[in-house]
Amino acid sequence: MCKDLSQSEVRNMMLSPDQPESDLPWGQVDRETLLDTLNVQCGSMPAEPEEGEGKARSVHLPALSREEKRRRRRATAKYRSAHATRERVRVVAFNLAFAELRKLLPTLPPDKKLSKIEILRLAICYISYLNHVLDV
Numbered sequence: 001m002c003k004d005l006s007q008s009e010v011r012n013m014m015l016s017p018d019q020p021e022s023d024l025p026w027g028q029v030d031r032e033t034l035l036d037t038l039n040v041q042c043g044s045m046p047a048e049p050e051e052g053e054g055k056a057r058s059v060h061l062p063a064l065s066r067e068e069k070r071r072r073r074r075a076t077a078k079y080r081s082a083h084a085t086r087e088r089v090r091v092v093a094f095n096l097a098f099a100e101l102r103k104l105l106p107t108l109p110p111d112k113k114l115s116k117i118e119i120l121r122l123a124i125c126y127i128s129y130l131n132h133v134l135d136v
Helices: 007-013 031-042 066-074 077-104 116-135
Strands: none
Touching (some): 066 077
């Protein structure tokens, strides 16, 4: 609570059985009205910045930055589930591409299991060999 409020004002603001919630500042739907009410009760600065004051002194709640919006969206279970599904599809496609490349490369024995880096290195050597054959 604000330090400027007396104990009786604080007690009046608290929810009691005989006082409807709509009479309380936080029961009000309009954010502007709620801020104005709290500013008057707390004795804080006016809602409109005076001449020479920047936006930082404004009473309005700051809008969320693009990064903060992105963080909040990514924190949802729905987003995480969709992201995990997309990642699984990407990994499967990646592994299929390596399997197709592996089939095109000559090795002895032909069914030898190769790591991804071995497949890439072998592909580089094989392409270099084919270029050499074409140049001769």
